[in-house]
Amino acid sequence: MLQSELEKKMTTQAHQTAYVQRCRFAREGATTYLGHLDLMTVFERAARRAELPILYSQGYNPRPMMVFALPLGVGIESTCDYLDISLECPYDAGDFAKEMNAALPEGLRILSAKSIPEPKDSIMSLVTTASYRFEAKGIRPALLKAMEKDALIVTKMAKGKAKDTDIRPLLLAVKSEQDEDADVVEIITLAGSANNARPDLILQSLKQYCGLDAEIAENARVVRTGLYAGNYPDTTPIEDCPVRSWSDS
Amino acid sequence: MRQNPLPLSRADLMKVESPARYVGGEVNAVVKEEMLEELEKTGRTSFLRFAFCFPDIYEIGMSNLALQILYHVMNEDPHIACERAFSPWLDMDALMREKNVKLYSLETKTPLDQFDVLGFTLGYEMCYTNVLQMLDLSGIPFYSKNRGENDPIICCGGPVAYNIEPMADFFDIVMMGEGEEMILEFCEKVREYKLSKETDHPMTRAELLRACDEIEGIYVPSLYECSYNHEIGAHLRPKYEDVKTMIKKRIIKDLDKVTYPTDPVVSNMRVVHDRTYLEVFRGCIRGCRFCQAGFVYRPVREKSVDVLCEQGRQLEKNTGYDEMGLLSLSTSDYTKFPELAENLLETFEGHHTSLSLPSLRLDSFSLDLMEKVQSTRKSGLTFAPEAGTQRLRDVINKNIREEDIFSSLRLAFQGGWSTVKLYFMLGLPTETDEDVIAIADLASRIEKLYFDVGRETGQRMRRLDITVSTSLFIPKPFTPFQWEKQDSKEELIRKQKLLKDHIRSRNIHYAWHDFDSSVWEVVLARGDRRLAPVLLEGYQKGLFYDAWDDHFKFNQWLEVLTSHGLSVDDFARAFSEEETLPWDHVSVGVTKKFLLSERHHAYKEETTASCRENCAGCGVACFGVGECFANRDAMAKEGGES
Structure with missing residues (x-):
């Protein structure tokens, strides 16, 4: 086939209906050290090993249609993350989760899956807020101190250039459940494509402004514990968000 | 776990x-x-x-x-x-x-x-x-x-x-x-x-x-004592009477029966060749005189199509990779190659799994196949003529003729391909300036063919991209060229410049290989036990990751080498046919006598037929297996002893 014919074929392919599995997943252990792109590949290969009817994108380079709600940075564990996996046909959500779990490497687990119609809003666009748990000696008082500051200017690297940025506006609240334990703290932050609080920058600010020891900060365990839609404090966990489908008017 | x-x-x-x-945790990793x-x-x-x-x-x-x-x-x-x-x-x-x-x-x-x-x-x-x-x-x-x-x-x-x-x-x-x-x-x-x-x-x-x-x-x-002498070369003596004097390589007689990992460890992170591999056969029928793999992996032993298809199916399922590479030397020499490729493509139908086919010889079948496997963008075509003239290709026994290159390229250009990579070697035995200039000439004739095809077919042609790439000849043990010298660095630089000056089109790019690492590679490839203290001292001075161009420090290595009373020339020189070579105590089946006769054929510009056409009696029949053994004639018996 000539290149021009191939191009024509690619553009005239009909839209295929996607049957989406909205998955809540967790990661820990060795897979914590994977970057976002590698994590995507790991899910993709697991789905292929499980021989699930994954839907592929069209075009020159067909890819499995998988959308993560929010990339997980290297070194960050999660007890509650989300991704949408598109399938070619309807599939029982319980079976889907079970089969994926049998194929995923140790440390990655689908906690629950839900069959949803093809969503009009990408799962990424829903995310406004995240919660993180930090575990390190004396981290709770340090973070409480940070919350009292008006500004927390940290330097972040973007496109090879150092840039100063104030992360204080991204920190919304400290959860109070563990208030008796100084070494654990959970924080709610802004998240998503517009304003996103990076946990490593939060730790950096604690080191810089709140007297947290550098080595302790570097060794802090960071766990993402939730992703939410809506404006804080009226937030909804992603899995409880109503799905607007293409057939809704 | x-x-x-x-x-x-x-x-x-x-x-x-x-x-x-550094953390492990991959699928199919084994913990007992x-x-x-x-x-x-x-x-x-x-x-x-x-x-x-x-x-x-x-x-x-x-x-x-x-x-x-x-x-x-x-x-x-x-x-x-x-x-x-x-x-x-x-x-x-x-x-x-x-x-x-x-x-x-x-x-x-x-x-x-x-x-x-x-x-x-x-x-x-x-x-x-x-x-x-x-x-x-x-x-x-x-x-x-x-x-x-x-x-x-x-x-x-x-x-x-x-x-x-x-x-x-x-x-x-x-x-x-x-x-x-x-x-x-x-x-x-x-x-x-x-x-x-x-x-x-x-x-x-x-x-x-x-x-x-x-x-x-x-x-x-450690069971051998070693001495060196410029006259007789390396001399290895067993310390005890019952220690073997000749170490003969092992081979697997039946590749269909030997275990093959159909559940390989699947990396969680991206690796250099991010695909799964199906090994099709071992050995090579070709006998290119510079190629170590072509001699040390003999004899040719193929797996059957049925076994390969079953292994391919399992590999795809057990790994989840979306690409499978067929692995061997000169893959299209597999006798049932069309059947295998079509069978695998059928197995992968609808799975979005692609087949990667390195070392294909181009003909109409393989072009058709490449169309099928590359449902996506057309990648480049690769040829390895290795030398610019037919004369030098005969010397190295590289069985590729200009007519074949041009007829396959004509087909490919008609099919819309526009990227061609050509691999050559500089510094081959008997090479003259004429051979070097012929490389540039070949590339520009390919360029002309491209535009001719465009005119003939009236197609709108894409921008042509020809890459000429040269590596440096390295005389390797267990090849007919194991005795040859490596050209000096100055001579190689001169030849490279000569070629560069003859490439004038903007459609043709010239890429070359680093000299220093090729020189060091010769030292290591033809080296002997005198190098152990050199390597250790270099390492202790912080020289490692030599395979990484950015980390390879040639001048520092030279200093260490010289301080041990050795020079590059000790290893890059021409070895005499009489001296004992540092690796003479090892037998890969192919006899030294055969390698020597191949060397002499090279100097007479005489080619040797592939193992499938005729048995040249290389000696590997001593293993009693392989395609050539099954078909060999009386000639093979002569070369059977090492």
């Missing part, structure tokens, strides 16, 4: 590039629970613990088929637990030294010095110093003679092990040839040695080494 905790903290791992290299239980209860285990070591970074090692094959073969054995270890990159290397962390296995995070055996696979000479790095980071003495009863046995294998002499003093055991059977025989002996330590009659390390010498294919360097 139970295992030791990682010896590095989260902060440590976050400091290094790609921490996923029974062994861990034994260790937990008694602190000891009856399992033979084998650390498979790859002397380069994780991403390269995880793309290595030898690692996957032998890992699988050993872990299938109920008494062996094989784990993996790779060279840590420089950042991790520094961190481990700073924190006093020993190099550990990925499966159970066990320090390597607690294993019974460390086995290195050596695919290229430039990784030698990384072997030293891995021993160093494990706290294991470098020299075989300095290791005691409590140190692991250090062994190696792989294509460059056929001339292991530069590294011989560092290894206890060297395995020549294909390892699937040999490694199990070896492990059994080491396990006997290990278990004997618990008895009243413990075996000594020296006894173990003598016992291993009895295994065919195993070379125990």
Whole structure:
């Protein structure tokens, strides 16, 4: 086939209906050290090993249609993350989760899956807020101190250039459940494509402004514990968000 | 999965590039629970613990088929637990030294010095110093003679092990040839040695080494004394009467029956060749005179289509990779290649799995096939004429004719291809300036063909991109050119400039290979035991990761070499046909007599037919198997003895 014919074929392919599995997943252990792109590949290969009817994108380079709600940075564990996996046909959500779990490497687990119609809003666009748990000696008082500051200017690297940025506006609240334990703290932050609080920058600010020891900060365990839609404090966990489908008017 | 905790903290791992290299946890990795239980209860285990070591970074090692094959073969054995270890990159290397962390296995995070055996696979000479790095980071003495009863046995294998002499003093055991059977025989002996330590009659390390010498294919360097003399060359003498004088490589007779890993370890992170591999056959019918692989992997042994299709199906399912590479030398020489390719494509239908076909010879079938496998954008076409003139191609016995290149390219250009890569070698024996200029000429005639095709067909043509790439000839052991000299650096630079000056079109790009590393590669490839102290001193001065251009420091190596009274010329010179070569104690089946006659044919510009057309009597019939053996005529019998 000539290149021009191939191009024509690619553009005239009909839209295929996607049957989406909205998955809540967790990661820990060795897979914590994977970057976002590698994590995507790991899910993709697991789905292929499980021989699930994954839907592929069209075009020159067909890819499995998988959308993560929010990339997980290297070194960050999660007890509650989300991704949408598109399938070619309807599939029982319980079976889907079970089969994926049998194929995923140790440390990655689908906690629950839900069959949803093809969503009009990408799962990424829903995310406004995240919660993180930090575990390190004396981290709770340090973070409480940070919350009292008006500004927390940290330097972040973007496109090879150092840039100063104030992360204080991204920190919304400290959860109070563990208030008796100084070494654990959970924080709610802004998240998503517009304003996103990076946990490593939060730790950096604690080191810089709140007297947290550098080595302790570097060794802090960071766990993402939730992703939410809506404006804080009226937030909804992603899995409880109503799905607007293409057939809704 | 139970295992030791990682010896590095989260902060440590976050400091290094790609921490996923150092944490394991891959699908299909094997942890022997029974062994861990034994260790937990008694602190000891009856399992033979084998650390498979790859002397380069994780991403390269995880793309290595030898690692996957032998890992699988050993872990299938109920008494062996094989784990993996790779060279840590420089950042991790520094961190481990700073924190006093020993190099550990990925499966159970066990320090390597607690294993019974460390086995290195050596695919290229430039990784030698990384072997030293891995021993160093494990706290294991470098020299075989300095290791005691409590140190692991250090062994190696792989294509460059056929001339292991530069590294011989560092290894206890060297395995020549294909390892699937040999490694199990070896492990059994080491396990006997290990278990004997618990008895009243413990075996000594020296006894173990003598016992291993009895295994065919195993070379125990410490059982030989070595001397060098400019007249007679290298001289290797067994220290004891019953030590074998000739080490003959091992081969697998029936590839259909030998275990093949259809559930290889699947890396979680991206690796260099991010695909799964199906090995189609071993050996090569061609006999290009510069090509070491073409001689050391003889004879040609094919797997059957049925076996390959079943293995391909399982590989796809067990790994989840969306690409499968067919692996062999000169893949389109597989006798039932069309049947195999079509069968696999049918199996993958609708799965979005693609077939990667390296080393294809271009003809109408393969073009058609490439159309099918490349549902996406058309990648480049690759040819390796190796030399610019037919005369020089005859000298090197490269069986590719200009007519064939042009007729395939015509088809390809008509089909819309517009990227062509051409590979050549500079510095080949008998090369003249005319041969060098002919490379540029060939490229510009290909350019002309492209525009001719455009005019004839009236197609709208894309921008043409021809890349001419030259590497430098390296005279390798076990080839007809093993006696040849390597051109001096000045001469090579002159030839390269000559070629560059003759390439004038903007559609043709010239890419060349670094000189210095090719010079050092010759030293290592044709080296002898005098190099061991050189390599160790270089390593101790911080020279390792030599396979990485950015880290290879040629001038520093030259200084070390010179300080030991040696020069590049000692190894890059022409060897005389009378002298003993440093690797003469090894037999790959192909006889020295045959290599010599091939050398003489080369000088007479005479080609030798492929093993499929006619048996040239190379000697490999001594294995009694292979395609050529089945069809050989009386000629083969003459060359059967080494």
